[in-house]
Amino acid sequence: MVRSMKQYLVWFTILLLGSIGINVSSASIYPDGSIGLLQLGASCIWLMFLIGSVVFVREEKTLLFVFNYLRFGFIAGIVVYVVTFFGRYWLGYSWFDILSGIQYPFYYLFVVPLFGFNTWLNIMYAHFALFAGFAYILLAIGLSVRYKKLEAKQLRY
Numbered sequence: 001m002v003r004s005m006k007q008y009l010v011w012f013t014i015l016l017l018g019s020i021g022i023n024v025s026s027a028s029i030y031p032d033g034s035i036g037l038l039q040l041g042a043s044c045i046w047l048m049f050l051i052g053s054v055v056f057v058r059e060e061k062t063l064l065f066v067f068n069y070l071r072f073g074f075i076a077g078i079v080v081y082v083v084t085f086f087g088r089y090w091l092g093y094s095w096f097d098i099l100s101g102i103q104y105p106f107y108y109l110f111v112v113p114l115f116g117f118n119t120w121l122n123i124m125y126a127h128f129a130l131f132a133g134f135a136y137i138l139l140a141i142g143l144s145v146r147y148k149k150l151e152a153k154q155l156r157y
Contacts, residue, residue: 008062011049019046019113027107027115027125035119043116047135054143063147070140076106077133084126110136 022042026035053066083103090096111129118128 005059005061005065008053008057008059008065012065015046015049016109016113019043020108023112023115024108027112030115030118030125035116039116040119041116043114046113047117050139054139054146058150063143067140067143067147070136070143073110073136074133074140076110077129077131077136079103080107080111080129081126081133084129 019042023039026039050066050070053062057063057066080103083100086096087100107125107129111125111132114132114135115125115128118125121128121131123131
């Protein structure tokens, strides 16, 4: 995979921005827009990169970076879902409008890269954000288990 944290960050940034760039148009106007094979392919590449990061990365700083990204991805999915859910009840209150502004960076950084998978689910964006958040937490749990095994392996030698 990659040999250093700098190389990993370069690949991470390129793939994240590429996936966002490909998926942003369909994710922004969903359900009026259509999700095609290009969006699905970009999401598959991003997910495979994250799975590869969980499985193959060994450097501790890089593992911590990936774990934090996955952890914030879970939080982002929950935030987007909760804000959208309560939006219909508290729409028009200025405090809620200010609070709901935080969902957009979360949505674009964590949900949009995986939005191509909504081809199969065909659900509203808030529900998809919840699914994406659970995908991120499953990867974070896998990374945590793998890190504990690596740590135990290093202690034996």
